[in-house]
Amino acid sequence: xxxxxxxxxxxxxxxxENLPDTTKETLAPSPLHTEHGSTLIAEQVVQKxxxxxxxxxxxxxxxGSTGRRMxxxxxxxxxxxxxxxxxxxxxxxxxRQCAIDLSVVIEYGYSVVEVANKLRETIIDxxxxxxxxxxxxxxxxxxxxxxxxxxxxxxxxxxxxVQRKNAELS
Numbered sequence: 558x559x560x561x562x563x564x565x566x567x568x569x570x571x572x573x574e575n576l577p578d579t580t581k582e583t584l585a586p587s588p589l590h591t592e593h594g595s596t597l598i599a600e601q602v603v604q605k606x607x608x609x610x611x612x613x614x615x616x617x618x619x620x621g622s623t624g625r626r627m628x629x630x631x632x633x634x635x636x637x638x639x640x641x642x643x644x645x646x647x648x649x650x651x652x653r654q655c656a657i658d659l660s661v662v663i664e665y666g667y668s669v670v671e672v673a674n675k676l677r678e679t680i681i682d683x684x685x686x687x688x689x690x691x692x693x694x695x696x697x698x699x700x701x702x703x704x705x706x707x708x709x710x711x712x713x714x715x716x717x718x719v720q721r722k723n724a725e726l727s
Contacts, residue, residue: 560624586651588689598688600650604643608659610683612642614675616667618703620645654685654691662701673697 588595611617621644645660657680663672677695684692 559570559681569724589653589667598690600648603650603655603657603684603688603690604646606687607648607659607680608642608644608646611646611659611661611676612677614672616664616672616709617661617666619662619674637702641666650690654693655688656694656696657684657692658696658698660698660700661680663699665702669699673699 589598608620611620646656649656659674659676659680661676663669676697680695681692684690
């Protein structure tokens with residue numbers, strides 16, 4: 558009987574030796590984490606890249622909430638000030654992934670769905686290329702529709718925006 562206890566004890570040891578070591582976290586390869594070191598990216602970098610990419614999408618009139626846009630218009634008039642391209646962009650960033658929330662004003666005549674989809678596509682491409690982070694989601698909040706002629710600075714005549722602007726998104 559003593560022999561059976563020793564044999565079972567030996568088989569238990571070999572079972573634990575063959576199991577993979579789960580205490581070490583194995584991270585998938587990433588352009589930000591290499592064998593030579595790690596690259597850390599600040600949230601502000603992701604915000605700026607996303608903000609610049611957002612402005613490239615046809616149909617986006619402005620970014621940010623009404624209050625933020627008013628404050629930005631005042632600060633833009635100050636000599637030496639720079640335009641804040643990250644207005645309306647919020648980022649949640651981890652080591653390898655990020656999520657982006659946008660707040661935008663769409664020009665009248667554009668499809669909200671098409672503009673939102675183009676925003677997602679453009680921002681994901683720009684952020685993933687520029688930072689190496691995986692963008693897991695881009696949430697778009699449309700806060701207003703800009704109608705040409707509502708602002709004092711709009712001197713352009715109102716045209717048929719639906720026909721002209723839908724072709725620009727493609």
